[in-house]
Amino acid sequence: MLNKRYASDCRFLRGVLHPKDWPDVSGKEIAFWGRSNVGKSSLLNALMKRKNLAKVSKTxxxxxxxxxxxxxxxxxxVDLPGYGYACVPEVLQNMWHKNVLEYVLTRTSLSLVVILVDSRRDVGPQDIEVMNFLTKSLIxxxxxxTKIDCIxxxxxxLLKLNAGEIHHLKTSTTxxxxxxxxxxxxxxxxxxx
Known part of the structure; x- marks a missing residue:
């Protein structure tokens, strides 16, 4: 499936705010989700071997x-909006939450959700809630x-001990x-x- 030269094939398809604008269900999708500013865009760029395909921001x-x-x-x-950022208006947070839940619960092309956790902060209550939700939903x-080079x-x-039974990987895009x-x-x- 992922051929060795896929980096040259990677491209931004679209950013959507409403489910009606999602691409047709076909093929397979890997979604990336985590707290705001956890490094999703940097990770996507590293995976796709591209420097600026996914827009990276410190905000x-x-x-x-x-x-x-x-x-x-x-x-x-699929880059999902981050959770846990309080400075975004509540109405916008609610819209993101609703759209992301609809995506993960209804998208038949979804093969895997990668939950990103900042290694400097470890797994938080929202991360556990999201992982429990996905597990109960059989996703x-x-x-x-992420940011494993910073610890x-x-x-x-300690990360290994704290993760317990959860299978985890460690990455650094740096x-x-x-x-x-x-x-x-x-x-x-x-x-x-």
Missing amino acids: PGRTQSINFYQVQEGVRY PLQCLY SSAQRR TGEGVFELRTHILNTLQKG
């Missing part, structure tokens, strides 16, 4: 639409620690650590489904 709450990226024929990455998920090796060992492993995990998921 939390910048991703305000569901963004679809065509990775190659039949495979899309495949992968926990992914000590002692803190890395050093590239873990990106290949995540890409391999995605490939294996796509081949299974």
